[in-house]
Amino acid sequence: MAEHELLRRIGVGAYGEVWLARSVMGMLRAVKVIWRDRFEHERIYEREFTGLRHFEPLSRSHPGLVDVLQVGRSETHGHFYYVMELADHAGEETAWRVEQYAPLTLGTLLQAKGALPVVECARIGADVAAALSFLHQRGLVHRDVKPSNLIFVGGQPKLADLGLVAGLNAAQSFVGTEGYIPPEGPGSPQSDLYGLGKVLYEMATGQNRLDFPELPPDWQDRDETDLFAELNETILRACAPDAADRHASAEAVRTELLLIQAGQSVRRLRRNERILTRWRRLGTVAVLLGVVSLGATWFTRDQTARANRRATAEAALRERIEDQERLIRMALYSADMNLAQQAIQAGNYGRAEELLDAYRPQDAQEDLRGFEWFHFWDRVTGDARGVLRGHDQLIVAVRVSRDGRRLYSASYDGTLREWSLDGLHELRRWEFPGSIVRALSEVSEGGLLAVELDQPPRTVVLNLTGGGGGITNRSSGSPSVVFSPEADRLLRANGMVLFETNAATEIVNARSLEVEQVLDQSGGRAWFAPGGRLLVTGPWDRSLRLWSWPEREPMGELAGAGTVMGVAFSPDGSRLACVSRQGLLQLWNLATQRRLAESSAHQETVVWDVAWSPDGARLVTAGNDQTVRLWDAATLAEVHVFRGHGSEVWSVEWTPDGGLVVSAGKDNTIRLWDGEPDPAALELDPVGQTPAFSPDERLLVVRLQTGDVRVLDPSTGREVLALGPAVELGGFVEDGSAITLLRPGGTVEWRDPTGGALLEAHRLDAGWEPAPTRVLAPSGRWLVAGDEDGTVRVYDVRSGGPPRPLDGHTGRIFSLAISPDGRRLLSGSRDFSTRLWELDTGREIRVFRGHQMSVSALEFAPAGGRFASGSWDDTARLWDAASGDALAVYGAHSTGVHAVALAPDGRTLAVLTGGSELKFWNLATSREAGVLQFDRGIGLGRLRFSPGGQWLAVVSPPGRLSLLPAPHPDSTGGPGFR
DSSP states (O other): OTTEEEEEEEEEOSSEEEEEEEETTSOEEEEEEEEGGGOSSHHHHHHHHHHHHHHTTTGGGSTTBOOEEEEEEETTTTEEEEEEEOOOBSSSOSSOOGGGOOBOBHHHHHHHHOSOOHHHHHHHHHHHHHHHHHHHHTTEEOSOOOGGGEEEETTEEEEOOGGGOEEGGGOOSOOSOTTSSOTTOSSSHHHHHHHHHHHHHHHHHOSOGGGTTOOOTTGGGSTTHHHHHHHHHHHHHHTOSSGGGSOSSHHHHHHHHHHHHTTOOHHHHHHHHHHHHHHHHHHHHHHHHHHHHHTSOGGGHHHHHHHHHHHHHHHHHHHHHHHHHHHHHHHHHHHHHHHHHHHHHTTOHHHHHHHHHTTSOOTTOOOOOOHHHHHHHHHHHTTOSEEEEOOOSOEEEEEEOTTSSEEEEEETTSEEEEEETTTTEEEEEEEOTTOOEEEEOOOOTTSEEEEEETTTTEEEEEETTTOOOOEEEOSSOOSOEEEOTTSSEEEEEESOOTTOOSOEEEEEETTTOOEEEEETTSOSEEEEOTTSOEEEEEEETTEEEEEETTTOOEEEEEETOOSEEEEEEOTTSSEEEEEETTSEEEEEETTTTEEEEEEEOGGGSOEEEEEEOTTSSEEEEEETTSEEEEEETTTOOEEEEEEOOSSOEEEEEEOTTSSEEEEEETTSEEEEEESSOOOOOOOOOOBOSOOEEOTTSSOEEEEBTTSEEEEEETTTTEEEEEEEEOSEEEEEOTTSSOEEEEOTTSEEEEEOTTTOOEEEEEEOOTTOOOOSEEEEOTTSSEEEEEOTTSOEEEEETTTOSSOEEEOOOOSOEEEEEEOTTSSEEEEEETTSEEEEEETTTOOEEEEEEOOSSOEEEEEEOTTSSEEEEEETTSOEEEEETTTOOEEEEEOOOSSOEEEEEEOTTSSEEEEEETTSEEEEEETTTTEEEEEEEOOOOSSOOEEEEOTTSSEEEEEOTTOOEEEEEOOOTTOOOOOOOO
16 A cells, blocks of 8 residues: 555444545545455455455446556455445535545434435435446446445445445345345345435435334425335335335436426326236237127117226327336436436546447337437447447457457456457457456567466467467466567566556466566566567656666666556667656657656546557547547647547557557457548638538538638538638538538529539629628528618529518518528518518518517428527527427527527437527426537637538637537448537
8 A cells, every 4th residue: 555645544344444644645535445354254255345346347347336546465464455436425515625524424424414305315326326236237236225335425425335246146245234134134135226226215214224114204295295105115115025016226226216306206106117017908808809809799789888988098098108208218218317427528438439329220110310429429438430349348458460450358257359450350369267357568579479367367378370378376367478589588577456556577487387587676567669678667666667677687776667557669669669657648758768858648547558569650548437548659648539438548559550549448349440540620710690401411511700701611620612701601402413502792502512614604683792691501592681770681593573571570680591492582670579471472470479688599390390599588499480489499598599400310409508508308208318518709609500410510609610420320431520
């Protein structure tokens, strides 16, 4: 525990102690120390450590699990320990001292407050259920769900007490706490749900779990009686004595608790389920009666009519129940989209992928996914060239064969696997039952590969071409193993864990696996420079040690390198790059032993590995922030960020030709990335108008604030055509064969979108004057201008002549929109109204009122039957154009609405505010389904979906264009630029 100073003991248990500690970086942490001499049997001590092994790889993959930051074990002192994030302080002091600290658990919260509000109970319970679901889906159970094992970190409830976590096939021992253990005993997902039910009971009633199912005498006098009754339904089911009567899964518990949070009825949902089941049975009887009645006499016709009425009633009831269930599923969908977006924003791609993956439609299940789902999924999956799946635990290292055709991966699942990089499939595997693979060497010149195992700790050398290998048992394992340049020696650590420093390096005969020499004060990890004459080891006192090879004489050190996790050498052997636990990437001159450059990397989290490109121009690193990052090897300037991993990335490699980067880590996947990623997209000047997509979504036309019109490829952001200056952009005609625009002189032109040739032109009436608000129809036929006094002027471009004035508004026109069929016009005004007009005749069709300030944004739905409006009153509204009814109001925007856009599939409304906040709204439920933030500034924001819904163009108020991709599974849409 050299990296942590133990400050004060804050907890004592039967087997260990919890300490408040300070890391070398000054961060306060919790350290739990488990002592072997406090266990009656060795196997129970090992069971606790095994539980920690199960939990640690997953701990940072879900917000509802306490983060394990470091694990250590000392056979000499008879203990193991783990370092965790610190719980919130339970006291009222905002600036507390070390001697005041007490961890905030649900137990201490209930002692201080008694019963909690029902909505708060449901919120906490839903978070815990989500964490349990995450464990159960991975074959683990917690086995001791109770208030004292639920801590709060930043207000987020998290499952703690990791020692009892176990696999389903290893959870049979009787452990847990009285009152939280079901009649059948602990060790199953259903027993965890029972414990959660008792926790909910204590939160909701303020009573001891042993009082269950008694309710407080005053429960019917509470302000939230109905909600309490709903929550009690969930508690009673979770705590049912018979496991078969409980919820089917933790996710089912979470669903009910989310419904309670949303004010929905759990009891009504269950009643509807029972009614539907009964009606289905009755419907079967009705059908049989109908069949019999066909052969009966005339007096049985009444029976048939009754059966038909029952069948009709059944169908109507089934439809109502299915509609209600669909709305509930849509509400949960919206909530989970918000959680997925928050997980992406926090860099937790694994959590986001889990939330999104739950909405992939199964069999005949309705597809609920809208634009936001496809956009978030694109963000999560990233821009990998390929993904290899098969390992079911952490992949500790990947290595590429010297010919670049095969890949080797080592995992905590106890396997070493060989993959084809040509066909991206597994070729063969080596299994080591009961062990984890801790380290993997490079492939030697002679085709040898070495792995480090535990349980018991040993080294295995494999001949990849001829088979065979050797095994040596050691007193402790190693997180590092490397062949000497001659492949006749192996270098490995002696008794070193991942974050330890000041270990020793063993030099082992690669044939006999006998230790020949120990390099003291070397640090454990070892790397050979190109040419094979220099050995680098470390870390030792935050330095790297240099040794001559094969003489093994000290040659100096690189002082201040930190707790080094990975090292890479330039191809010419003159420079060394290293990455550290402290989140630094450093560059060193090996001849002078001087640091050349240093950069903070991966958001200052642990950086696990680094590799130098074969051409010497680039470095690639892998870190705890779930990213792989590309760097300029001369300046350490960041060049590119590869996103897509769902957890920490532990290993990274180049293929010998530099064409691919290979990475792997805690999400159990291997990902391949383009070693030459596309350069950054075109940096545009500020955009001055809503962009327009071609019907096939292959082109995007924009008008800049300077007036210049550019045609772009949305998949790359590259300019493909410049069309010169324009006053107004119409966009693409219906078949995509032309782009329409209004030139400064008052001429409307139709231009070829491929070469820019002029196809047609019409000059407006000589009296034409610009207006503050205007719109040119994509077809080019109509030009509409809105004036300060509320007048709307309509120009028929092809027939010519003076404009037709449309009178009705009494204040400035702020927004205009032409229907997709080109026959109707919407106008929004400072007079708080929206008016619908017939363009051919100028007839006013309808007036829409409801906004409390100016109507700033308008857009028709693709089919034209509905439209959306936005206002400075911070709301957006959805309207039925035919009836004039307001279908929904979308409020709670941070500032006035600048733009609205309706997705082509009719499921999503996008709203952009003056604060550059973009919200996705689910139209079926009128609930938020995600929020994105863009750059703030002065100006008007704009939005436009592409015709197929695979892009959303966002122009922030300062005029910066961003393209949000949402490629569907059957599409080839590119990633776009942001």
